[in-house]
Amino acid sequence: MANFEGRSLQCRRGGRDVFAGLSFVLPPGGALVLTGPNGSGKSSLLRLMAGLLRPTGGDLLWDGRSIATAPEAHAGRLHYLGHLDAVKPVLSVAENLSFWAALRGGAAAPEAALEAFALTELAALPGRLLSAGQRRRLALARLIAAPAELWLLDEPSVGLDHASVGRLAAAIADHRAGGGRVAVATHTALDLADPLRLSLDALAPPQLPEMVW
């Protein structure tokens, strides 16, 4: 199976280089754990991987082909979980979940996904009544409800209780066992088997960008 790789990626935000010369390879079944302090570009890197951001230098390749050549195909094979949960307050938990699942061609009745994050009891509850942790679990349930090869998770465990973090780790292990790959930015310890670590701290470029000529 194909590799997902980044080659000498550069990311510039607000006239300032966040990182430069960043490379990674994420093989099937692999887990890439991004570490680094706030502002080191973990979220930016995940957004680059998702295709939400375009790199200012370098390229992202799936199976040797740049993801920019077929953005919709790339979007179709990934799940991105950012800081926002995309939960509609007036839709029930089940309605929220089945919309996103159906849009990605997943199961129409995503009971298994609800079960995986212990949301079955809450299925009929409208989104506005959920706690922050429950909303996060609902967002995570999207990962299960429609299969995708690549999971991009930005601080997925924020607001989760201990049991839910365990469920997340189990879901990731399951995903990887099936050949899926995952990239995670996290501060809390997430129990992942033999992860590839990528520290972004070392990749901050010398801060005299070329704008100063």
Place this chain on the structure above:
Amino acid sequence: MHRFANPARFTRIADRVLPFAAGGAVLALALGFYLALFVSPADYQQGESVRIMYVHVPSAWMAMVIYVAIALASAVALIWRHPLADLAAKASSPIGAGFAFLTLVTGSLWGRPMWGTWWEWDGRLTSMLILFFLYLGHMALMNAFEDSQRGYRAASILALVGVVNIPIIKFSVDWWSTLHQPTSVMRLDGPTIHPSMLWPLLIVALGFKLYYLTVVLLRIKSELIAARLRALDLAMVKGS
């Protein structure tokens, strides 16, 4: 495409062009206005007030030309992500708005003796009013974001949507004004105009173009310097 993206190179080229552009603008405007005010004949119907035309008509041309220039710069900025194209669009917008405003004011002053009112909903003036609003929207959107890059990008998309819509707006306004009795005081019938009037018109138009070039180059230069200052500030913060 990125040959001119280097700020230093751009500044070098701009510095070489600027004296000619500025000098040319002064010469052309001086000559044009001399011809317009002293040499060209007064109109047998409109009298001396016809001389307003020598500002009014070239301003109207400029207002339209600059919008098209902004749209072109926007297309370049969106397709090739060329940073100088963004700056050119940003620098052009207030100048275009200025020319549109000048067109409206001179139109109003010209219309006063002709129509007896300060404002008439004449097709040309009304189109220019809408163009003026388009400029204001472009400027407002450009400056509405904390991140200047987002402002550039949003304004570029708006300029392209605007340039697609301008012919439609122009057509609809003409259609509308012919439905409600046309006022044809300001009809200029192109090439049939007498040379003694056409020459000053063209020379003033050339002067305005060179003026535009001068101001755009100056404004882009100052934007580059401001960006450099910001970058230095950032470097200082990092260094300390």
Place this chain on the structure above:
Amino acid sequence: MVSGFLLVIARDLRLALRQRADAWLAVLFFVLTAALFPFGVGPEPNLLARIAPGIIWVVALLAVLLSLERLFLADFEDGSLEQLLLSPLPLELAVLAKVLAHWLTTGLPLIAAAPLLAVLFHMDLAGLGVLLLAMLLGTPTLSLVGAVGAALTLGARRGGVLIPLLVLPLYVPALIFGVGATDAALQGFAVRPHLLLLGAVLLVMLVVTPLAGAAALRQALE
């Protein structure tokens, strides 16, 4: 792809149905604002009848304008827009789906309320059919143009105030041809050219809006 398109429409309609107050607000604004005009210009029936098409159109345009801000903003703020961009459905189609849903929940109710205003303004009801037909062709254009403005102002300072400034100048053709059609019908002139032009503007925006709207949303999410 078709099913994704329909799914987005169905979701937006369901959201609008659960928040019915929003849709009512636009219609209420439409009727209420129009009802102010007799106080402004006097209740003389002939005058009201003459200006009725213009007032109905201008007020409809303002009512649409009022509803534009929430077209993308809620989805932008809660992260749904990000997910929509990363779905297999092309963003251009998603934009079109959202605009269609917006029209169904805003433009269509306005058209339904227009006969009421025509009666209040003593409009000759012989022109009512053309008024409704023109609105049927014109209000989708209002939604389409407005969507570009709404997408461009996401994340802007004072986004809600900016939208009118961006959108109103672009509304002029729809307004001119829309009122022109109704006026022509009332005065016994040919209606067809006005309606054809209205349709042409709609077609142009059907092409422009998905492209510009999707580009605007992409840059808003960068």
